[in-house]
Amino acid sequence: METRERIMVEALDLFAERGYGETSLREIAERIGITKAAVYYHFKTKDDILNGLLDSMGQQIDAIIEWGNDQPRTPETRLEVVRRYAAKIREGAKVMRFLHENQTALRHIDAGARFRERMGRLHVLLIGETPDLAERLRALAAILTMHAGWMLREEHASSDKEMSDAILELASKLVTDKI
Amino acid sequence: METRERIMVEALDLFAERGYGETSLREIAERIGITKAAVYYHFKTKDDILNGLLDSMGQQIDAIIEWGNDQPRTPETRLEVVRRYAAKIREGAKVMRFLHENQTALRHIDAGARFRERMGRLHVLLIGETPDLAERLRALAAILTMHAGWMLREEHASSDKEMSDAILELASKLVTDKI
DNA sequence: GTCTATATAAAGATAGAC
DNA sequence: GTCTATCTTTATATAGAC
Known part of the structure; x- marks a missing residue:
């Protein structure tokens, strides 16, 4: 699976489980095994991930x-x-x-x-x-x-x-x- | 109204309007015109405010x-x-x-x-x-x-x-x- | 009972190397 | 495409003066 897609999958999982405001980009990145900066390569902002979702x-x-x-x-x-x-x-x-x-x-x-x-x-x-x-x-x-x-x-x-x-x-x- | 009560009123207002995780103690304090530290006098933690509520x-x-x-x-x-x-x-x-x-x-x-x-x-x-x-x-x-x-x-x-x-x-x- | 000041941690975000 | 390093802001929380 491509990174962008994996970010969306894990983000939805975390958003649904812990809440949007309670989920950090660090947590999303950690779950996938990449860094925060890598997330920012695929999405301009946190809201942008939600938009995609x-x-x-x-x-x-x-x-x-x-x-x-x-x-x-x-x-x-x-x-x-x-x-x-x-x-x-x-x-x-x-x-x-x-x-x-x-x-x-x-x-x-x-x-x-x-x-x-x-x-x-x-x-x-x-x-x-x-x-x-x-x-x-x-x-x-x-x-x-x-x-x-x-x-x-x-x-x-x-x-x-x-x-x-x-x-x-x-x-x-x-x-x-x-x- | 006593400060403790005012904190609860404004906190509920902000929690309901913006969300729990999205609301900070600073915002609550500002609305009332007191400082964050004053909030901590009345409630041990942020969760404690919610408990009271x-x-x-x-x-x-x-x-x-x-x-x-x-x-x-x-x-x-x-x-x-x-x-x-x-x-x-x-x-x-x-x-x-x-x-x-x-x-x-x-x-x-x-x-x-x-x-x-x-x-x-x-x-x-x-x-x-x-x-x-x-x-x-x-x-x-x-x-x-x-x-x-x-x-x-x-x-x-x-x-x-x-x-x-x-x-x-x-x-x-x-x-x-x-x- | 409320303040100033500060500690500490973590957040979102960016620049630039590789 | 992913990293290190760093900036800036904000968060929760505490110590101690008034």
């Missing part, structure tokens, strides 16, 4: 949102958005868990702020034309469930598929008024 | 859990636990938001680890005797909704009561199988 996932989420924006605002559309979003999360579970559990630290970083905007647009996609507060709250609950539901995977689910199905079922009910 | 809320949550443990494991008990928990969160919304949005940073701090254990015990209280994965997930969704639901307060709710009612209603449905 969130870039791919961000683009994929944007694609879902774009697709949703072109569809009629029906429960069926909301369902399909949930399906696509849940599938993406399943692929990038670690990134999403990191984003979910480090909101405060990310608020003042460009990449984090962009993620928050994205979540806002996703939220809008998951509500009807004239939503009441209850509907907005259900949409939020659906997003939170998709983000954090995988917490239960190890202890309470026997397979990824079982976990994924359970998450998708609950999120779907939440955005289609079946509650 | 979570102590009161932690005890109150423990009381709810204790009460719940003495009750039969019925949907009615779950409902009452949700009611009591939602009410506590409403009082200490800022602390709870901080806890919810800084999970990673708190994982390796005593006070934070204790909070996570508490959440585990609360989770158990909100499920039946032989829960399936779907039920566990609904209980998790209920907790997440209570923790993060207040995010919608400013933009989408006209009053604290309206917000509180909406959160309580959704959380109640989630733990009583009405979904």
Whole structure:
């Protein structure tokens, strides 16, 4: 694996495990067996590593949102958005868990702020034309469930598929008024 | 207000706004107009401030859990636990938001680890005797909704009561199988 | 109870050798 | 592409004066 990629892998691991602000470039470098200076060759700043990390996932989420924006605002559309979003999360579970559990630290970083905007647009996609507060709250609950539901995977689910199905079922009910 | 209390107020504000690891004692001291050394007079370490901050809320949550443990494991008990928990969160919304949005940073701090254990015990209280994965997930969704639901307060709710009612209603449905 | 002064360690970042 | 060496800033924390 190339160094740049290894930095991103180990950085995500440390960011998710210890927190963004609590992780130093020294730790990242040590894990790989290179020096801090070598990290700076591949990334201009620490924030830049985070940017790289969130870039791919961000683009994929944007694609879902774009697709949703072109569809009629029906429960069926909301369902399909949930399906696509849940599938993406399943692929990038670690990134999403990191984003979910480090909101405060990310608020003042460009990449984090962009993620928050994205979540806002996703939220809008998951509500009807004239939503009441209850509907907005259900949409939020659906997003939170998709983000954090995988917490239960190890202890309470026997397979990824079982976990994924359970998450998708609950999120779907939440955005289609079946509650 | 006494200095010790002012430190806790400003610390919570900064921790919630910028993150725990991203907040320095210097910043806390500056906000109050005292020096770092003065902060060290009132608290032995930075973690100690956090401990003080979570102590009161932690005890109150423990009381709810204790009460719940003495009750039969019925949907009615779950409902009452949700009611009591939602009410506590409403009082200490800022602390709870901080806890919810800084999970990673708190994982390796005593006070934070204790909070996570508490959440585990609360989770158990909100499920039946032989829960399936779907039920566990609904209980998790209920907790997440209570923790993060207040995010919608400013933009989408006209009053604290309206917000509180909406959160309580959704959380109640989630733990009583009405979904 | 709050201060000055300082110790000590570690952070992010850069310059330039190899 | 990775290193050594170094800069600058900031962090947590302590000792001791007032």
